[in-house]
């Protein structure tokens with residue numbers, strides 16, 4: 598299982614989380630990634646943890662003020678990127694363009710989507726992974742694997758129907774090792790989470806609990 602921690606724009610200590618995630622990954626052999634703010638990519642990558650961007654633009658080099666260039670994220674140490682997160686939705690053409698931009702820069706890609714139908718559409722764009730997240734469960738602490746298991750199995754089936762090589766992650770409310778185990782039992786190969794670590798009093802303890810459920 599891949600445990601990917603999205604720090605969003607939470608006021609957490611990104612270096613504390615990154616160092617903890619690097620230690621937990623080293624100690625357990627479980628794949629753990631951290632997706633910080635774009636301005637923190639380089640500092641987070643310097644800790645040695647697997648580092649993901651929260652978004653990259655569909656643009657190539659050029660006159661694109663305010664864009665997050667895929668090559669710049671890769672230069673800063675990112676090895677992957679989320680795309681189309683529920684809090685940063687893109688037009689279909691821009692998701693496609695961002696997947697291509699990320700691939701051009703050598704970044705792994707995970708396209709987020711709300712439900713199985715969107716997961717099928719996302720998988721058709723050829724990312725490395727898709728992540729299903731019911732928006733109403735994000736940040737609630739109620740895990741999707743418990744509240745809406747059918748959305749996870751539906752997403753696994755929808756992605757496989759399009760392209761069996763696309764990994765399927767699930768997210769929203771994931772915060773414990775039991776949640777990670779439940780996600781794995783439903784067919785997900787990774788989890789995408791945020792508040793369970795970014796808002797934890799002890800992020801390292803939260804991460805150790807999460808990875809204890811990874812298979």
Ligand SMILES: O=C[C@H](O)COP(=O)(O)O
Pocket residue numbers: 603682683730734735736737738768769770771789790791792793
């Ligand atoms: O990117 C992470 C997801 O939106 C899940 O957030 P959450 O773990 O706070 O529910």
